[in-house]
Amino acid sequence: MRTLIxxxxxxxxxxxxxxxxxxxxxxxxxxxxxxxxxxxxxRKLVQVEGEVDDLKKKTSRAGNxxxxxxxxxxxxxxxxxxxxxxxxxxxxxxxxxxxxYKVRRVGRATFINEIDxxxxxxxxxxxxx
Numbered sequence: 001m002r003t004l005i006x007x008x009x010x011x012x013x014x015x016x017x018x019x020x021x022x023x024x025x026x027x028x029x030x031x032x033x034x035x036x037x038x039x040x041x042x043r044k045l046v047q048v049e050g051e052v053d054d055l056k057k058k059t060s061r062a063g064n065x066x067x068x069x070x071x072x073x074x075x076x077x078x079x080x081x082x083x084x085x086x087x088x089x090x091x092x093x094x095x096x097x098x099x100x101y102k103v104r105r106v107g108r109a110t111f112i113n114e115i116d117x118x119x120x121x122x123x124x125x126x127x128x129x
Contacts, residue, residue, distance in 0.1 A: 096124075
């Protein structure tokens with residue numbers, strides 16, 4: 001009986017480890033597509049490319065560093081948010097992976113059509129090569 005319980009516990013641990021290793025594949029799309037059909041992409045992991053515009057690196061009153069910028073692609077713009085001060089500059093061409101939100105409420109603030117590229121959301125921002 002004790003052996004059976006031990007085997008069951010090992011199986012649970014192993015299945016949890018395997019599940020954590022599987023990262024969702026982002027949907028490759030464009031800024032224009034996100035803005036045209038926000039319901040289709042709401043709360044999904046997306047990958048978009050564009051140019052950094054209106055870059056802001058700030059620290060909240062609670063001491064949390066964060067970065068926001070507009071991702072510009074073919075004349076369309078969308079806001080990107082990430083925790084931390086990202087190693088990017090104005091006008092850099094970047095690839096953004098993050099969770100898209102049609103509408104997101106954080107405290108009293110409401111954000112519309114935003115990508116959360118924070119690592120905890122499975123996101124990243126990197127310079128395009």
